[in-house]
Amino acid sequence: MIKNLYLIGFMGVGKSTIARALRKRTGWELVDMDALIVRQQGMPVAQIFAEKGEEEFRRIETEILAKISERDHQIISCGGGVPMRRENVRIMKENGICLLLTASPYVILKRVEKDTSRPLLQGKKSIRGISGLIKERMPYYEQACDERVSVNGRTVRMVVDEIVRRMTKRGYTEEETEQTGIVKTEIKSRRAGSENREARAKRGQAGAASCGARTGRDKSGSRGKRNGGD
Numbered sequence: 001m002i003k004n005l006y007l008i009g010f011m012g013v014g015k016s017t018i019a020r021a022l023r024k025r026t027g028w029e030l031v032d033m034d035a036l037i038v039r040q041q042g043m044p045v046a047q048i049f050a051e052k053g054e055e056e057f058r059r060i061e062t063e064i065l066a067k068i069s070e071r072d073h074q075i076i077s078c079g080g081g082v083p084m085r086r087e088n089v090r091i092m093k094e095n096g097i098c099l100l101l102t103a104s105p106y107v108i109l110k111r112v113e114k115d116t117s118r119p120l121l122q123g124k125k126s127i128r129g130i131s132g133l134i135k136e137r138m139p140y141y142e143q144a145c146d147e148r149v150s151v152n153g154r155t156v157r158m159v160v161d162e163i164v165r166r167m168t169k170r171g172y173t174e175e176e177t178e179q180t181g182i183v184k185t186e187i188k189s190r191r192a193g194s195e196n197r198e199a200r201a202k203r204g205q206a207g208a209a210s211c212g213a214r215t216g217r218d219k220s221g222s223r224g225k226r227n228g229g230d
C-alpha cells in the first residue's frame with residue numbers, strides 16, 4: 001500500500017494540474033502545498049519571499065510538509081523547492097512515494113512566461129535561465145524521486161495513466177480507492193446526519209423515536225466512489 005503520493009518537479013511542469021486529475025482518478029485527498037502556505041500566511045508566495053525572506057518560506061514549507069504527512073491517501077503537490085532540503089526528502093520517503101514530473105525548458109518557459117507569482121523565476125524567463133535552474137536542481141530531484149515521468153508531448157490523461165501504472169507496481173489498487181471512497185462517503189453522511197439532528201434539536205423537534213429511525217437510514221448511506229469536482 002502507498003501512504004501518500006508526493007509530486008515533485010520544477011516550477012511550471014504541471015504538478016498542480018496533474019495532482020487535480022489524480023485526485024479525480026483515485027479519490028484521494030488533494031493537498032497543494034503552496035496553496036496551504038498562502039492560506040496559512042494570508043499572503044501570496046511572492047510577498048512571503050519579499051517580506052519574510054526565502055529562508056522563512058522554506059521553514060514554513062518544512063513545517064507544513066511534516067504536518068500534512070501525518071495523514072494518508074493524499075496526492076501532495078509540492079512546491080518546486082521542496083526536494084532541496086534533506087529533511088523534506090526524509091519526511092516524504094517515510095510517508096509515501098515521490099514522483100518526479102519533468103518537461104523540457106521550452107515547455108516550461110511557455111507555461112511560466114507570463115507568470116509573476118514565482119519570485120525565483122524573475123529575470124530567468126528564457127531557455128538559458130530555465131535550463132540553468134533545472135541543471136542546478138536536477139541532482140536533488142533525482143535523489144529524492146522514486147519514479148520519474150515526463151509530461152513532454154503528453155496529455156494530462158496520458159500522464160495520469162502512466163502515474164497510476166507506476167503506483168500500481170508499488171502496491172496501489174483500485175479497490176483501495178473504492179474503500180477509501182466508501183469510508184469517506186460514510187463519514188460524510190454520518191456527519192451530515194448528526195448535523196441535521198443538531199439542527200432539529202435547536203428547533204426543538206428532536207425526538208428519541210425519530211432519531212432511531214434516521215440513524216438507521218444514515219448508516220446505510222450511499223456507497224460509491226468519491227468524485228472530487230474541481
Ligand code: S3P
Binds near residue numbers: 010012015045079081
Ligand atoms: C519554488 C516553487 C514554487 C513556490 C515558490 C518556490 C521553487 O512552487 O513554492 O515560488 O523554489 O521552485 P511551484 O513549483 O508550484 O511553482
